[in-house]
Amino acid sequence: MASRELEVVHSPQVETPPSRGPLSAFLDRLIGPFHRGEAPERKPAMGFYTDTTVCIGCKACEVACKQWNQLPADGFAWTGNSYDNTGELSATSWRHVKFVEQFADNQPPEPTGNGRVSLHVLPDQPHDVRWLMMSDVCKHCVAAPCQQACPTGAIIHNEFANVYIQPDICNGCGYCVAACPFGVITRSTLSGHAHKCTLCYDRQKDGLVPACAKACPTASIQFGPIDELRERARRRVEELHRRGVPGARMYGSAPTETYTELHSFYLLVDRPEVYGLPEAPFNPWLHMLGDYFRTAIAGAVTLAVPLAAFLLWGA
């Protein structure tokens, strides 16, 4: 695969178009977004399967994502409470390794006055402590609320059935941010546009594995055709159950009553909330028709009041 990447680097570069006048540039800006290309041929659905049981929290995925997608650094600051110094997914962090520390019998150490935990009060018995790590990313929902919300058509399902934001179309209305039940999409303070994981669309088009999956040293992040990944995950859960991990479960590999399956799904060993995932994600669009109906009825009843007054007393 590495040689393929070198080939991509050395492939012919696109020539810069000659500069044009301001009127032409203005018209391009005005009319350009309305031009439609041909939709690419549909490919097998691709996605991520993240096995959190083998994540070691190395953050290679975060680094690889930032490097490939040329995302700026977010600064470097310790929270004082964890090795998680990324905090959350953002417009410039499309991968985020979560660190969850759990204690069986001992109470977790109390932070001192400045909100930090002293290393001297960490428990003496390592077996009482469990660290869960999870590399979080956009879930690439099959019916994605962000895509349903987007009024410009900037958010699409691409030929690999991944949720993709067309950066030249997004106008930063922020509706996708409000619609996402996982808190993934963020509007950039620099460009004003919404950003999130593209599932390395550019690499996929060239037949390459997404940067994070490529960099993951433990195969915690696996990439491939979604059906194969689901089968692989199912076998892994069975294996973990046999090996005495009864809490092993899949998250997002199958649809629920309130949400479709995810094209980026997880193997967890605790409740989803522990990892910062909603226990039962809900697609807000399930309410939409009912809300319109209530609004229409209320509007009609309200308008009937002045209408009646005008007909009875105003004529």
Added chain:
Amino acid sequence: MQTKTNLPSPTGYAGIVTKPPEWHTLVVFDILFNNLTTGLFLVAAVGELAAPATFTPVATWAYPVALALLLADFACLVLDLGDSLRFHHMLRVFKPSSPMSLGTWSLTVYSLLLTAIVAVEFVAAAGWVPGDSAAAWWIRTLAVVVGLPFAFGSAAYKGVLFSTTAQPGWKDARWLGAYLVNTAVTLGAAELLVIAALTGEQLAVDTLRLAVGLLIVLNLVALALLVGDLYPLLSRLYARREFGVAGLFVLLTGVVIPASSLLAGGVPVTASVAVASLILASLGVRFAIVRLPHDAT
């Protein structure tokens, strides 16, 4: 196993995982101006079509006011975008699954028809065509009739836009759309009352005083339904005292002051006090609604 606090949230990663959008004061004013323009148009159009002799002279003044309010709404809408120069990208697609897309198209058609009405009125007022020209009258009436459903759509989409999200509070607000469209009509009737009082149309004033009074009561019902939806979150976020103060504010500005002003008479001053008080109440409620997800997270 017990999970340690490892992020600013006291429950670690558990808790509310959604991110509130960067919607703040501009959005509050966007909702307000949206309600003011669509409500005024709706009530003026219904009045003009139901009782033309009484309401056409008032509606003639109402449409330019509605257009000015619509322009203010557009300014808020455009400026609130992350990239304002791309506002026209909203018109790339018509997507009924997106309340924002449906609202954009409703507003676009409504704005074109409202502009046409005002243009016809302007042309007639300037004497370029006779004011009683049949063609001009037909164009204007057609634009008023066709504009009704689009003005209604423009008023109705906003609440559904908020309730069709994953944000705490908004996602539970099943009656938000109903409340906003109800407020739009109430505000519109109050605005028309001011215009009628200013133009001295006494029959219109008397009729509108009655209509606004009834609408204020209906608005209280819609607000109660909305608060019922939001109560679990509101009671968690705010202390009983804060809740009481907010309730008192809304009751005073949304009911007591406007109702007293209506009872005091139908002169421009009392009508203006009533509409100003209603706008104040609307602003308060809209501020509270827009900040809900920010307070919850």
